Amino acid sequence: MGETELCFPQLFNTSCWKPKRPLSETVFINSLLSFISLLTASLNLLVIISISHFKQLHTPTNLLLLSLAVSDFFVGLLMSFQIVLTNGCWFFGDPMCVLYSSLDYIITSASVGTMVLISVDRYVAICDPLHYSTKVTVRRVSVCISLCWSCSFLYNSLILRDNLIQPGQFNSCYGECVVVIDNFIGTVDTILTFVGPVTVIIVLYMRVFVVAVSQARAMRSQIAVIFQHQQTVRAKRSEMKAARTLGVVVVAFLTCLCPYYCSSLADQNSLFSVMSVALEIWLFYLNSCLNPVIYAFCYPWFIKSVRLIVTLKIFQPHSCLIDMFSILDNSDFLPLVGPHSSSFAP
Template identity: 75%
Template sequence: SVNLSQMDAIACFNLSHYELCFPQLNSSCRRTKRPHTEAVLIYILLSSISLLTATLNLLVIISISHFKQLHTPTNLLLLSLAVSDFFVGIIMSFQILLTDGCWFLGDLICSLFFILDFIVTSASVGTMVLISVDRYVAICIPLHYSTKITVRGVTICVCLCWVCSILYNGLIMNDNLKQPGRHNSCSGECVIVINHIAGVADLILTFTGPVTVIIVLYIRVFGVAVSQARAMRSHIAAVTLQRSETVTAKKSELKAARTLGVVVIVFLTCLCPYYCSSLVGQNAMFGVTSVPFETWLFYFNSCLNPVIYAFCYPWFLKSIKLIVTFKILQPDSCRANIL
């Protein structure tokens, strides 16, 4: 048994590690106290990741939007992904405020924060599905690619993806918008509740279903890509000029498939822990007063995508050079040859 003096010592030890978010309120939540050096390092690290994520994806957005040579169906999908990743960088700046466990921006902003987070997540997953379909058609049925995958068609699909994400997440978050903060247990908390049916539907529509489609399509893509690569190696010595052009085109498509395959694999690696943790501890309640590792891993994926482009797409490095040197402000810079 523990005597009273020991219990008092334990209570004092616990209280020494916490302080109130709002000292003037008896109903205030408690915030975690950290050593000054540790707190500074955490803020610098997370702020750097947030700034880098927003900056790199903004460069992708400017590059694809500005240069006409980059107005291709595949790049429009990358543009959609960059937009969602840019918003993730913005969301991360709000998450930094939560490292000590307190939310100071009010209940309405809390609900809007969650809606933006859910919309961006849904749009990212939807865009990944579209990227997988794009690569499937390009590699598996290349003769129909130019007719089935067009700039206009991809633009419509991307717009529908975002509109559906907004409407869907607005629907499942409707109750939390009507009465923001009604599920908070103390002042300084940010919690929303989604009913069980909506939670199951969300898990299927934004994780299980899309991930299954992505995996199935890319298994097929890589199977065909491997067989095409073997065929090209076996006939490379006896090609004509016309055949050489065809081989070059195929190599370009295979390289794009590999690059986007890396993007998809990294995305799934960062996404699965996030949803699996939600699935294991699924109680339809989500709080942002504590930010677990898997959430930051999911957000960090948005910083990795532009880095992958920089290593795999020469046009991205060329466009960055033109942007940072302000040469994109010159007349007809949108028609510059960067491929």
């Protein structure tokens, strides 16, 4: 009792207890996590603005990246609530607890669904390149993204219905934030939101890797001098570069998610308390900060768009028509015509 204190001292009989930490430790942890939260939200907001504003980036692949950035942006905002939980108490009431937990579940499911769509997109682009432009269109990708988010919302509202109907019914004391999921539903949820999607992602990317290697060998042995063939080789290289980049994104995603879900599978207790600030939870959140960093290293258009956003050049007339794949100069503000409008997203 000497190393703990009440969350709400005025409610001695019903208040939860929290661990007592040194002030220096509390300030350090809160500052570090606040920085990660702010960085995550800011970087993903830059991705959202970039893809939304510049018309040349309105490609099927980039729309999937936009969906992923939206989910990562909301994760950055949700981190601020998790920071509050580092002190061991929930101060926002039971309705906000259920809302926070529901959004966390919805965003996680939408992120996993988007990763599956990204894997399918790269699979079609590499394994069936001749029909990619007809099979994967902006309209179809937009519909798939909308279905992904809608299904995530409906599905998680269903599995959390008991908590939504009566918020706080499973709390053991005042100042606690707990959601309860039935054991059977929890098992099904793990299969649907982790085991199944991860299996699909791994299988598709193994196939992409095999085909990409075979195409690279074929290109090295059959390079021709005619211009048309050079354009074809350049297109294939662009698609494979996109596959490699998004492969890094997928690997980082799986690396950050696996510890969280593995610990959930190992723990047979269906009582999940968001009060716990385990390392795997923050590793799970950290993935949302890694994606924009990966884009910065692998996508030249992202660096260029950040420069334009930071320097406020996006507010200039016709800035949405800037050629994102040329060297940053005054010619960027020419309208996109001809071949510029068909440049590859990567």
